[in-house]
Amino acid sequence: MTINEKQDELIDEFEFLTDWVDKYEHIITSAKELPLINEEYKQDKYLIKGCQSKVWLYPEMKDGKIYFTADSDAIISKGLVNLIVQVLSGYSPSAIMEADLYFIDRIGLKEHLSPTRSNGLLSMLKQIKMYAFAYNSLKA
Amino acid sequence: MEAFTDQNETSLLYKGEPIHKHFPALQQSVYGKPLVYFDNAATTQKPQAVIQAITDYYSTINSNIHRGVHFLSQKATDAYEITRNAISEFINAAHAYEVIFTKGTTDGINLVADAFGSYGLGPGDSVLISAMEHHSNIVPWQIACEKKGAFLKVIPMNEAGELLMDEYEKLLDDKVKIVSLTYVSNSLGTVNPVKEVIRLAHERNIPVLVDAAQAVQHTKVDVQELDCDFMVFSGHKMYGPTGIGILYGKEEWLNKLPPYQGGGDMIKTVTFEGTEYNDLPFKFEAGTPHIEGAITLLSALDFIKEVGLDNIERHESELLRYATERLSEIPEVKIIGTAGKKAGAISLIVDGAHPYDIGVLLDKMGIAVRTGHHCTQPVMDFYQIPGTLRLSFAVYNTKEEIDLFMTSLKRAIQILI
Numbered sequence: 001m002t003i004n005e006k007q008d009e010l011i012d013e014f015e016f017l018t019d020w021v022d023k024y025e026h027i028i029t030s031a032k033e034l035p036l037i038n039e040e041y042k043q044d045k046y047l048i049k050g051c052q053s054k055v056w057l058y059p060e061m062k063d064g065k066i067y068f069t070a071d072s073d074a075i076i077s078k079g080l081v082n083l084i085v086q087v088l089s090g091y092s093p094s095a096i097m098e099a100d101l102y103f104i105d106r107i108g109l110k111e112h113l114s115p116t117r118s119n120g121l122l123s124m125l126k127q128i129k130m131y132a133f134a135y136n137s138l139k140a
Numbered sequence: 141m142e143a144f145t146d147q148n149e150t151s152l153l154y155k156g157e158p159i160h161k162h163f164p165a166l167q168q169s170v171y172g173k174p175l176v177y178f179d180n181a182a183t184t185q186k187p188q189a190v191i192q193a194i195t196d197y198y199s200t201i202n203s204n205i206h207r208g209v210h211f212l213s214q215k216a217t218d219a220y221e222i223t224r225n226a227i228s229e230f231i232n233a234a235h236a237y238e239v240i241f242t243k244g245t246t247d248g249i250n251l252v253a254d255a256f257g258s259y260g261l262g263p264g265d266s267v268l269i270s271a272m273e274h275h276s277n278i279v280p281w282q283i284a285c286e287k288k289g290a291f292l293k294v295i296p297m298n299e300a301g302e303l304l305m306d307e308y309e310k311l312l313d314d315k316v317k318i319v320s321l322t323y324v325s326n327s328l329g330t331v332n333p334v335k336e337v338i339r340l341a342h343e344r345n346i347p348v349l350v351d352a353a354q355a356v357q358h359t360k361v362d363v364q365e366l367d368c369d370f371m372v373f374s375g376h377k378m379y380g381p382t383g384i385g386i387l388y389g390k391e392e393w394l395n396k397l398p399p400y401q402g403g404g405d406m407i408k409t410v411t412f413e414g415t416e417y418n419d420l421p422f423k424f425e426a427g428t429p430h431i432e433g434a435i436t437l438l439s440a441l442d443f444i445k446e447v448g449l450d451n452i453e454r455h456e457s458e459l460l461r462y463a464t465e466r467l468s469e470i471p472e473v474k475i476i477g478t479a480g481k482k483a484g485a486i487s488l489i490v491d492g493a494h495p496y497d498i499g500v501l502l503d504k505m506g507i508a509v510r511t512g513h514h515c516t517q518p519v520m521d522f523y524q525i526p527g528t529l530r531l532s533f534a535v536y537n538t539k540e541e542i543d544l545f546m547t548s549l550k551r552a553i554q555i556l557i
Contacts, residue, residue, distance in 0.1 A: 020171045020504040025555050028497070052496045052512045052527060073526070074494035075556060076501075 003095060006087045007103035014107040023108065024076060031079030037071040048123045053077045055124050059131045065090050066135055068128065080112055080121055088128055093136035097129060150539035152455050154447055160536040162187045173506025176541045181326050181354055181485045181532030182510055183376045186440075190380060193439040197432045205431055206405055206422070216431060223438040224421070230441055231371065232362040233388055237420040240394070241434050244385035245353040246276040248372030249320070251387055251424065252349055255397035256318055257284030265290040265317045268308075268346075270332070271297040271522060272325040275515040277351050281320060295321070297522070301328040301477040308337065312344055319348045323355035327514040327530065328477030329460070329485040331355075335366050342367065347393060353377055357534070358456055358483045360449045369393050375433060379534075380440030384433030387424070394420050401426040452535045453483075459533045460486065463542045470546075472553060476528050487514075487528035490549075493556040495529045501552035502529075507545055 001009075017023045041058040048055040053074035060067045068089040072078040087103065088096050104110055112121050151158040160166050165185045168175050177185060197219075203212035205220050221236075228236040242248040261267070267281045271294050278292070285292050293316070295308045303321075312319075319341045323334050338348045347369035355361055357378040363371055370393065375384040389397075399406055399417055403426035408416040417423045444452065463486055467473050472491040490498055499511035512527040513520045520527055531545065 021501065021551075021555075024501055024504055028555055053494060074496040076497045077494075 003087060003091060003099045007101070007106075010083060010087065010103050011106045020108075027079035027083070028075050031075050031082055034078065034082055037069045041069070042071065048127055055081055055121070057081075057124055057127055059128075059135075061135055064092055066093060066096060066132060068131075070124070077121065080109065081124060083109075084121070084125065084128070093132040096132035097136060101125070152447060152451060152535055154443075158538075159447065160538070162189070163536055164188060164191065166536060170506050170508075171504050176507045176544055178531040178533065178537065178541070178545065179508045179510050180534035180537075181377070181514075181530065183382065184357065184379050184534045185536070186381070187379055187443050189443055190436055190439045193436040194381065194432060197435055201435065202432075204428055216435070219435040219438070220429075220431060223434050223441075226438055226441050227386055230444075231356070231386075231388055232364050234364060235391060238388055238391055238394065240387040240389065240421045240424045241429050242372070242385040242387050243383055243430065244374040244376070245351060245372045246280075246385075248370075248385055248387035249277055249349070249351065250280045251400040252320075252370050252372070252389070252397075253280035253284040255400050257288055257290075259397050260317050261285065261288040261290045263289035264315060266293045266315045267291070268293050268295060268311055268316050268319045268321075270295040270303055270321040272301060272303075272328055272330060272332075272516065272519050273320075273322055274326055274351065274353075275517070277320055277322060278518070290317070291315075294518075297330075300479050301325065301330045301519075302479045303330075303332055303337075305333070305336065309340060312340060312346065314344070316341075316344070316346050319346055320351070321348070322351040322353075323361070324352075324358065324483050325477065325516075325519075326354050326485065327487055327516040327519050327528065328479065329482035329487065330477060330479040331359075331481040331483050334368070338367050354484055357444070357452075359453050363388050375437045375440065378440055379443055380437040381430075381433045384430045384437055391420065394424065399423055399426070403427040405429075447535060455535060456484065456533050456537075459537055459539065459542065460484070462539050463531065463533075463545075466542060466546050470550065470553065472557065473549075476523055476525065485530055485532035487530045489525055489528055490553055490556075493553060495527045497556050498529050498549070498552050501555060502545075502548055505548040505551070507548050509545075 017026055037056055037058055042056050046056045046058050048057055053072055055072045055077060057068060057070045068085045070081045070085050072081050088099060154162055163185045166175060166177060201216050201219060203216040205217040224239050225236045228239045233239055242251060261284060267285055267290060269277060269281060281292055293311055295311060296304050298304060321332060321337060324331050334350050341348045349370035350368040352361055352371050352373040356373045369390050371388040373386050376382040406418050406423050406426040408418050460482060467475060474489050476487040476489060495511040499509055502509055510530045514530060
C-alpha cells in the first residue's frame with residue numbers, strides 16, 4: 001500500500017464520523033488500544049517537547065525502510081501521533097521525504113498542526129522528515 | 141443598582157436584559173454547539189457599547205493627540221484625557237497624572253522593572269516577588285536584576301496556594317529594594333493580602349508594585365487605601381480593547397524614575413546636547429499611543445460602573461462557589477488552589493486524564509477553557525503537575541453554563557478514562 005492509499009483509507013474511516021466529539025472519541029479509543037513505545041526509548045533523546053503535551057518518537061532503519069514508534073503523555077496527541085506513524089512508518093527515506101500529508105486536513109484535524117497548538121505534533125512531523133533526510137544522506 | 145430579578149435568577153441584568161445579550165461574541169455557536177466562554181482570565185468578551193465606541197472612534201474622532209491645533213486632534217486629546225480621569229477615579233488615584241497608559245500589564249511591569257532597575261537596584265540588592273507570579277512579573281525583574289547584579293527572591297506559598305506571611309516578613313531585609321506581587325493569582329485564583337504586604341514593606345520603606353490584572357474586573361480597587369506605590373492592569377481583561385493597559389504610580393515615584401522609552405510626547409525640549417523631559421504623565425508615554433484603545437476603554441469602564449462592581453463581585457463569587465461545589469461531584473477532580481479567599485478562576489486536574497485532552501474535548505462541546513501552565517510554570521512545578529484546566533468567570537457567565545460544563549466534563553472524563 002502506498003502512503004497515499006493509507007491516507008485515503010483513513011479519510012474513509014473518518015468520513016462517517018460527522019460529530020466532532022465522535023471523531024475525537026474514535027481517535028482516543030484507538031489510541032487506548034495502541035501498544036506503547038518501548039519504555040527504553042521514552043527518554044529525552046527521543047522527546048519532542050510541546051508546550052502542553054510531550055511526544056516521544058523512535059526511528060529504526062530496517063532493510064532500507066524507516067519504522068517509527070511513538071507515544072505521548074496526552075491521549076489525543078497519542079492518537080494523532082499514531083495516525084501519522086500509521087501513514088508514514090515502513091517506507092523508504094525518499095518516500096517519506098516526498099510525502100504530502102493531506103489526510104490531516106481532510107479529516108478536519110488541521111488545527112492540531114498549527115504552530116500555536118503547541119502539542120508537539122508539528123515538531124514531530126518535522127522530526128520525521130528530518131530522520132528521513134538524515135537516513136537518506138547516510139545511504140548516499 | 142438592580143442586579144438579580146430574584147434569588148433564583150442566575151443571570152445578571154443589564155438595561156433590563158440578561159447581560160450576555162449585550163455581548164455579540166457570545167451569541168455564536170462553535171462546532172454546532174452554543175458557545176460557553178470560560179476563558180475570561182485570558183481575555184473577556186466585549187460589550188456592544190465598546191464595539192460601537194471603536195467604530196465611532198474611527199468614524200468621528202480619529203486623529204493624533206496632544207499636538208494638533210485642529211478640531212479633530214483636540215477632540216481626540218479630550219477623549220483620551222477623559223479616559224485617564226475616569227481611570228484615576230476608578231482606582232481612586234490622588235491625581236490623574238499618576239495614571240500612565242501602557243500596552244498592558246506586561247508592558248507596565250517592564251516599564252517599572254526597567255526604570256526602577258536603573259534608579260534603585262545595585263549589586264547585592266534584591267527584588268521580592270511571590271511564588272504564584274505570572275511570567276510577566278518574573279522575567280522583567282530577572283532581566284533588571286541581571287543587569288545590576290541583584291537577586292530575585294521569592295515569597296513561598298503553602299499547598300492551598302496562600303502566601304506564607306511569616307516567611308515574607310523574614311525575607312524583608314534591607315537588601316530588598318522593591319516588592320512586586322499579584323493581587324489575584326491567574327492560575328490559582330488566590331486573593332493575596334496585598335494591603336498587609338504593602339504595610340509590612342512600607343514599615344521598611346520598601347515600595348510595592350501590585351499586579352492587578354486579575355483584580356480590577358472582579359473587585360473594587362482603591363490605590364490610596366491599599367497605599368501601593370505602583371499598580372498595573374490591562375484593558376482587555378476588563379471588557380475593553382486589547383493593547384491598552386494602565387500603570388498607576390505614586391507621583392513621587394514617577395518623578396524619581398527615569399523614562400523608559402524616548403520619543404515624541406515625552407519631551408519638553410530636545411537639542412543634540414540633551415533633552416528636558418515632559419511632566420507626568422507624558423514622561424512615560426513616548427510616541428503615538430494606542431489612542432483608540434485608551435478612548436474606548438472609557439466605554440468598558442462605563443459598562444462596569446453601570447452594572448456595579450458590587451453586583452459583579454457578588455455574582456462571580458456565587459459562580460465560583462457553585463462551580464467549586466459541583467466539581468466535588470466528580471471524584472477524579474482535584475482543585476488546584478484552595479485558598480480561603482479566591483476570585484475569578486478555578487484550576488483543576490483530573491486524575492488519569494491530561495488537561496490537554498480534556499480541553500480539546502470540551503472545546504468540541506462548545507466550551508472554551510484554558511489548559512496548560514497559564515504562564516505560571518513555577519506554580520505547576522510547585523504542585524508537580526504538567527498543567528491544569530482553568531475555568532475563569534466574567535459578569536456574563538451563568539450557573540446554567542456551569543451545569544453545561546459539568547455535563548460536558550463528565551462526558552469527556554468518560555471518553556478519556
